[in-house]
Amino acid sequence: MSQMAFDTLQASEALETAGMSREQARAISLIVRRSHEVADVATKADIAEVKRDIADVRKDMDTRFEKVDAQFADIRKDMDNKLEKLGLSLTIKMGGMIGFLVVSIGLMLKYLR
Template structure:
């Protein structure tokens, strides 16, 4: 920041002309000069420069925020597309697995139906054989009973 110019010689001479001794005038002007050197006073130009810097930073930040917002929008768009693709893939896989499962159930049902037919055929065959055995057994028992009655 710029410093305010202070002419110690001129100040000392003015103090002398107003009636202060040369040593006192010189001491006063040196004290004032040192106080001006120590004080870092902002000028209107300094403040204007700071304001310009702040405005530049704001513009840069706005630009960066806009860029970041655009990047976030792109990421959202990409992510949405990927999620959509995953959903389609999952639906396809689900449909495929569902179709395979239905085919297996149909195959299993057909196999169960065949087993039932085989069991029914075996049962019918066994009933016929059992009926023959019963008829033969009844025939044998009646023959034995007839013989017992005849010989008794």
């Protein structure tokens, strides 16, 4: 974050003009300067920069989520295709087993008579 500018000479001159002694004016201006140096204050420019950074992050996230959504759609299609093939395969196998069972029962009934 950027620091606020504070001119100690200008401040001490202003305080001297107001009737303070030179030493008092310097002491007060130094105290104010030190308080400004340690102050961690965000400026409007700092806030605008953070907002731009957040907007950039949101754009990146949207792009990544679009890619992830596309990948999920591909996975769903693959799973649907595999499940459809599995269902068809099971239908054929079950049909074969039922056919075998019907023929077997028919042969058993023929030989049991």
